[in-house]
Amino acid sequence: MAIGKDITRKLHELTDRDLTFMHICGTHEAAIARNGIRSVLPKNLKIVMGPGCPVCITPQGEIDAALELVEQDCIVATYGDLLRVPGSKGSLESSGGDVRVVQGVHKAVEIANSTDKEVVFISVGFETTAPTVAATILTNPPENFSILSCHRLVPPAMQWLLEQGEAKLHGFLLPGHVCTVMGYKEYLPFPVPQVVAGFEPDDILLGLLMLVEQVREGVARLDNAYPRAVSCEGNVKAQEMMYRVFEPCDVEWRGFPVIPKSGLRLKKEYEQYDAQKKFGIEFKHVGKHSACICDKVLRGIAQPSDCKLFGKVCTPRTPVGPCMVSHEGACKIWHMYQVKRT
Numbered sequence: 457m458a459i460g461k462d463i464t465r466k467l468h469e470l471t472d473r474d475l476t477f478m479h480i481c482g483t484h485e486a487a488i489a490r491n492g493i494r495s496v497l498p499k500n501l502k503i504v505m506g507p508g509c510p511v512c513i514t515p516q517g518e519i520d521a522a523l524e525l526v527e528q529d530c531i532v533a534t535y536g537d538l539l540r541v542p543g544s545k546g547s548l549e550s551s552g553g554d555v556r557v558v559q560g561v562h563k564a565v566e567i568a569n570s571t572d573k574e575v576v577f578i579s580v581g582f583e584t585t586a587p588t589v590a591a592t593i594l595t596n597p598p599e600n601f602s603i604l605s606c607h608r609l610v611p612p613a614m615q616w617l618l619e620q621g622e623a624k625l626h627g628f629l630l631p632g633h634v635c636t637v638m639g640y641k642e643y644l645p646f647p648v649p650q651v652v653a654g655f656e657p658d659d660i661l662l663g664l665l666m667l668v669e670q671v672r673e674g675v676a677r678l679d680n681a682y683p684r685a686v687s688c689e690g691n692v693k694a695q696e697m698m699y700r701v702f703e704p705c706d707v708e709w710r711g712f713p714v715i716p717k718s719g720l721r722l723k724k725e726y727e728q729y730d731a732q733k734k735f736g737i738e739f740k741h742v743g744k745h746s747a748c749i750c751d752k753v754l755r756g757i758a759q760p761s762d763c764k765l766f767g768k769v770c771t772p773r774t775p776v777g778p779c780m781v782s783h784e785g786a787c788k789i790w791h792m793y794q795v796k797r798t
């Protein structure tokens with residue numbers, strides 16, 4: 457606690473201008489909200505959440521694709537968080553199909569081993585989950601198993617955010633979990649201050665302090681404030697496995713246009729496990745038709761409390777957008793911890 461107090465005091469001493477830093481991780485947002493970190497920061501230091509919730513950034517077209525698989529009489533296996541995310545014709549929960557909540561891809565394979573029906577795993581997540589899915593594909597699961605790959609890669613989204621300049625960011629707190637797997641070499645070319653941070657309150661405060669120090673020094677380097685888990689190279693075996701099975705592809709993110717090479721699709725040699733190919737499913741763009749501003753929240757240009765539906769029409773029991781559904785979504789987290797506008 458004393459460490460946190462010292463860092464907070466230093467942050468107040470050193471933050472001499474308006475600064476906005478973005479983190480890209482639902483776990484960071486939950487830790488920030490749970491520990492009231494925003495309330496102890498200097499008034500001119502703002503931390504916003506970017507596209508760090510894998511369920512939230514999955515666009516409606518991909519939810520519709522999962523619903524199409526239900527219509528084709530597949531058993532759809534997925535994480536609980538995805539169940540209530542609205543597509544254009546309802547959610548997986550309201551679909552009336554055989555939709556099963558699983559803890560991970562291995563459970564979906566177990567289901568496939570126990571039935572003759574087609575089982576499709578809706579495979580969402582960043583570089584943290586993709587290697588496990590790749591490892592499972594490499595075990596030659598049964599023929600009636602496939603995945604709908606909705607994976608995303610973090611660095612191309614950061615590149616997009618920097619190119620657009622919409623959120624006027626002064627730096628990034630990099631996602632500790634993703635960097636544990638991928639290391640941080642891919643982030644080195646970005647011309648802004650960056651700090652890899654862990655998830656304890658002191659880790660986050662230290663990360664912010666290191667960002668402020670870079671701004672004051674007028675430099676843009678990458679510092680690692682989470683060396684107990686993250687190295688520059690990361691988990692090379694996991695990366696090799698991921699790229700043995702998957703290859704990057706251009707995909708849309710919710711709230712973003714198509715971002716080049718920001719998704720992962722199965723390579724040709726594993727296409728028998730690709731549900732899109734197996735069932736002739738296309739990801740279609742679906743326009744936005746509600747007052748939900750998840751798109752802006754995910755780009756760091758709005759806060760959950762800016763949404764006129766927040767806490768009124770839209771609550772965790774009656775979610776309108778994905779950011780209120782997922783436990784990594786900013787709206788659900790703000791609602792849970794009663795975060796006020798910063």
Ligand code: SF4
Binds near residue numbers: 747760765767775
């Ligand atoms: S409060 Fe609900 S409707 Fe508003 S941005 Fe969040 S998820 Fe969307």
